[in-house]
Amino acid sequence: MLDSTQEGPMGIGPYVAIVWRRKWLVVLTTVVAAVVAVLGSRLIPPSYTAMTTVRVAQVSSDAVTYTALSYNERIMNTLARLLTSREAMEAVAARFTPRLDAGELAQGVTVEVVPETELLEIAVEHADPHVAMAVANTLAAMMTERDHDVFYGPGGAVLDALRAELDLLGATLADDRTALVNLTRRAEAEETAEPALEVAIQELRWRIRYQEETYESLLGQLDRASLGQQLLATSISVIDPAVLPERSGRPSRMMSAALGMMLGLVGGVGLAFVRDRLDPRIRSARQIAELGDLDVLMAIPPFRLPRRDRKRLARLDHTNREAWEACRALGRMVFTRAQVRQERSVLIASADAGVGRSTIALNLAVSLAESGLSIIVVDGDVRRPGLHQAFDIPHSPGLTNVVLGECSLHDALAETTVQGLRVLTSGSIGPAFSQAMSAPRLGPVLRELEAMADLVLLDSPSILESADALEWAAVAHRLLFIVMEDQSLLNQVAEAIRRLGHVHCPTIGMVVNRAHRMVPLPPENPPFEAPTFEPRAHALQSAALTMAPRDTITWVGDWNA
Structure with missing residues (x-):
């Protein structure tokens, strides 16, 4: 079985593969x-930032208390x-x-307290660098100018009240002292002071003493x-005045x-x-496994074809060694699994066209024939035939002519340059060709072909395009x-598998063509032992054998058999 990742914790490999697969999307997004x-x-207007630094120093005693620190922070x-x-x-x-x-102006001014210091940073952002510098320095100058009026420590009102009270009391005390001097002189001038005057002088002395x-x-x-107040007072000074900014803040x-x-x-x-998550295309065997009990039998690596061969089926050779060796291995696996159950025909099908189905059928047939087997490959895609072009042989007479009784099977079979490989082309397409492509007519022809070769490979049309499949x-x-x-x-693919499920054709497995990332995993079941098989020498000996009709065969296993 194949999968795009090894068993165990998922590494970075699958993610790198996704990025590489969508590399042009990543590049385009990055460039845009x-x-x-x-x-x-370029559309953002230029903006200049000027900054000045101001120190707010507190005159305090040598003792650092929590109250002083809290006051400074406030x-x-x-x-x-x-x-x-x-x-x-x-x-x-x-x-x-x-x-x-x-x-x-307010939108461009920011003031930040530098942590663990007595510094304030005043930053001014403006489109004109001269204005930014002037505003920053003006704010710093206003702080120093209004140091006593605005930024002085608390308690100024108490001091003013005490001074006003002292001034008032001092003026009253001066008046009372003057009055005491006058009364005392008056009493001394009289030989006998009046009792009322003595009382007035005594009361005035008591009041002066109290006022003092x-x-x-x-x-x-x-x-x-x-x-x-002096302990809580602050001293504001400009440490670093703003200078004219030379570069704008625009990147x-x-x-x-x-x-x-x-x-x-x-x-x-x-x-x-x-995009990869939403991509409906097949990218790994794990996605295939979710469709049903289908093993990915082989992954054919990508291969290059000459420009002249890209519009026709091409045989792989040493120039595409990896793909050719994969086809050889696939051919041996297909033949061995078929022979375990004494089966002689394998249908090579696909959900849609353009996936390399006919190319794989051609190279499977060539690889098996070169190994010494007698192989017949049938071009069952009568609407889009291609095998005759690969071998440079006429496409008629062929399959449709044999089914309709217009010629014998021996006359329709064409020899190829590959020893042991014969081709039954699609045949001519006439008004009655659709009647020829039916199971009751195709079955006897296929049984006769199976008796003439070690293995018959059928190149089927696309399942979703034609009912012939x-x-x-x-x-x-x-x-x-x-x-x-x-x-x-x-x-x-899911729809094609669903349709195949109604005709109950056992599936050997699935082949992924032009696979970039799929790597083999250990098989879930132990491999079976293949029986010893001697290939037939030629078609006359094999034709003498009789094969049982398919409906008399007892099928073993299920879709994943």
Whole structure:
């Protein structure tokens, strides 16, 4: 039995074979993708990117705490969001003449925090490289300008409140002190101070003392708040200002072509697998095995024919050694299997035309005759005869003439240049030729031919094109089915096998013609022992033997026998 893969885990070989089989699809997809990528990149407007780097340094104590780190992270993220806000874009756009579009500008500005650093990267993308550079530097300048107003640490409102309270309290304290001095001078001027004046001076002293204590307390709070503010304060500085970008962000032609080829190659390989999956043609013996109990008996490798012989049947020789040796091996296998059951006729059939059925029949007959057997090959395809051209003999008289009683079988048989090989051509086609191609008329002729040779090979017409094939299958002992790799369609082969099943013609096996990938596998069943057989010396001795009619034969085995 044959298969396209060895038993065991599937390797990369089948996938490589699929890609090689669809190589032109892969190449075409790759080239088209590269061309589209290059043309598409030319349609993309050029875009330039300018980048500036800003450092946001935090003045902190020597101790690194979780709170400080968390605060620094929040500051960096806040700055990144503020720089891309609508207000910031409006402020930047207003600095240019003519005024830039803030919405378009916002789409080209990105701010990223460099991990584990105090750096912010401001990138500006624009069609004009000068605008991209200017906008990036403007954003950095706005950060440094508004460092105290916008990007200062939290607590500015508390400091302002403390300072306002101290200013107010200081002014009140100064007024009260002035009033105390005046009252004290008034009391000293009088020889006997009034009790009310003494009370007023005492209350004023108490109030001044209280205000002084409050002022000292507020001043201490201001000092502590100022120190905390300094610890949380940030210092913004431009580390790397933006420069004029020289190259646009649009990919180059080489880069576009390389990227397109890469994507095209991947897509081409994917299309190759999809196309191969959907391909209805026969590509492996595994597909054939799914059609029924049919062994692939032999895979005939591809062979080349001279241009002058491509429109006619050609005999293989040493120039196509592999195919010829395969035909020789196939001939011996067919003959041995037929002789095990004392059968003398093998029908060589196919589902459709153009698969090399007649070529295989011709070379099987030649190989068996050259091995010393007496072989008769019959051109049963009366509508498309071809064997007479291969041997340069007239096609009439032939099969139809014998069946219709217009001549004897001995007169219709033609000798060939190959010793032991005779040919029964198709014969002339007349008004009654269709009546000749029926099992009751073909059977007696075939039985007589079987008595005259060691083996009779019947070249059948295509099963799906002519009913004559089923008529031959009804009288032949065995059938050899021919398919061609990458040409025969699975549905047509399945339909042909279904039709053959109704005439109950046992099948020797299937032959795959022009097989590129199928390799032999170990047989599932042990080989049988072939009996010793002495070929007949000539037709007169074999004609004396009588063969039983086919309907009296007890068939052994099934389709896969």
